[in-house]
Amino acid sequence: CGNSNAVNSVSSQKPAADVTDKATAASAKTSENITANGKGKKILVTYFSHSGNTRRVAEQIHNLVGGDMFEIKTVAPYPTGYQESVEAAKKEKETDGRPQLSAKVDNMASYDVVFVGYPIWWHTAPMPVYTFLEAYDLSGKTVIPFCTSGGSDIAESMAAINSLCPKSNILEGLTANDANTIEPWLSRIGMR
Numbered sequence: 479c480g481n482s483n484a485v486n487s488v489s490s491q492k493p494a495a496d497v498t499d500k501a502t503a504a505s506a507k508t509s510e511n512i513t514a515n516g517k518g519k520k521i522l523v524t525y526f527s528h529s530g531n532t533r534r535v536a537e538q539i540h541n542l543v544g545g546d547m548f549e550i551k552t553v554a555p556y557p558t559g560y561q562e563s564v565e566a567a568k569k570e571k572e573t574d575g576r577p578q579l580s581a582k583v584d585n586m587a588s589y590d591v592v593f594v595g596y597p598i599w600w601h602t603a604p605m606p607v608y609t610f611l612e613a614y615d616l617s618g619k620t621v622i623p624f625c626t627s628g629g630s631d632i633a634e635s636m637a638a639i640n641s642l643c644p645k646s647n648i649l650e651g652l653t654a655n656d657a658n659t660i661e662p663w664l665s666r667i668g669m670r
């Protein structure tokens with residue numbers, strides 16, 4: 479996690495107001511309200527998503543905890559076809575690639591809690607997540623991983639997350655393939 483120059487791009491979206499009553503209450507707290515949930519911490523929900531599953535989970539988390547959202551996007555898109563994307567990701571992992579990202583968080587220093595979401599790719603986090611985590615100094619911050627997968631557990635990616643964020647306080651991650659597990663998990667880790 480080194481330092482980097484800032485471009486920008488945290489989107490300060492308001493959560494959608496179509497979920498639960500609790501989430502609706504949370505939506506009244508704008509992203510400027512940095513003390514929304516998570517025990518008064520300033521929260522950033524980041525995620526990489528190729529086909530939308532992890533994005534949906536990130537949005538649900540954002541609805542429940544407030545704060546800001548940031549999508550990790552690559553400059554070069556992955557192929558849209560499943561098999562092609564699987565092959566591209568395989569090659570990138572085998573070569574330990576660091577795909578260039580199209581935007582940066584320009585005020586990372588101001589966040590206390592950083593959620594990091596991703597699909598499991600080849601039994602670990604996708605390489606864009608490596609690029610992302612290496613671009614910032616996350617020491618002293620709380621990092622909370624979550625993933626979606628075709629069956630793999632988030633545990634498969636934890637060696638990578640631990641080594642990418644050596645000085646962070648990494649909380650219990652969630653394999654969020656069942657949306658019903660999200661809120662109980664947030665409660666368990668003290669974010670609700």
Ligand SMILES: Cc1cc2nc3c(=O)[nH]c(=O)nc-3n(C[C@H](O)[C@H](O)[C@H](O)COP(=O)(O)O)c2cc1C
Pocket residue numbers: 526527528529530531532533560563564565567568596597598599600601602626627628629630631
């Ligand atoms: C390149 C690639 C590699 C994948 N590798 C795994 C894997 O190792 N284990 C697994 O359970 N699922 C794997 N999957 C399935 C994805 O983790 C799963 O579909 C995920 O929900 C996709 O998230 P997204 O829609 O946010 O991109 C892989 C999918 C792709 C495209």
